[in-house]
Amino acid sequence: GESVGLHLPTLSVQEGDNSIINCAYSNSASDYFIWYKQESGKGPQFIIDIRSNMDKRQGQRVTVLLNKTVKHLSLQIAATQPGDSAVYFCAESQGGATNKLIFGTGTLLAVQP
């Protein structure tokens, strides 16, 4: 079937390398940000979130960095594995309201063995 990855920016990395996926958000009033992972044929899966009172937050093998000055968000994945291959997209909202999330279009991460 058609992949949601078509026409998306693609980041190709070697297995074991670190990956950095970037996202520019649109609303300077946004104070809550989420990164999602979407594997082919599946629904989005929550990875990590961050609130605007933080610059950095770490999870298991993932780190999210927030730069409010330039409205930029990044997701760092350490020691990238083949299972990390997916479309990654960020979402922003004000007040953390899930019904007001604005989703980005995504980046396709392709992990080469």
Add this chain to the structure above:
Amino acid sequence: NAGVTQTPKFRVLKTGQSMTLLCAQDMNHEYMYWYRQDPGMGLRLIHYSVGEGTTAKGEVPDGYNVSRLKKQNFLLGLESAAPSQTSVYFCASSYESGAGSNTEAFFGQGTRLTVV
């Protein structure tokens, strides 16, 4: 541990036909959402519900209706399908929405709808 389940997974409709997409969640979540996902675009919210018996419009509600008669189910209806409604539809649910700690949304596997 089903989470969020959508039925059907695939459907082809002719222009003008109607259909209902069913979303069921077993996590006792208050909030439920319907999104559509189109190539080159982010997820867009169609309708959502903040609890049993309530519904509200999202970003792109035209051509769709919803109902939340039971807390665990959220139905999305297309009364007269149009080719512009060809898309992948995702249902999601969350315990809360807002500044609380339980705002994570869980998504279903999606329904791929083609309108010819």
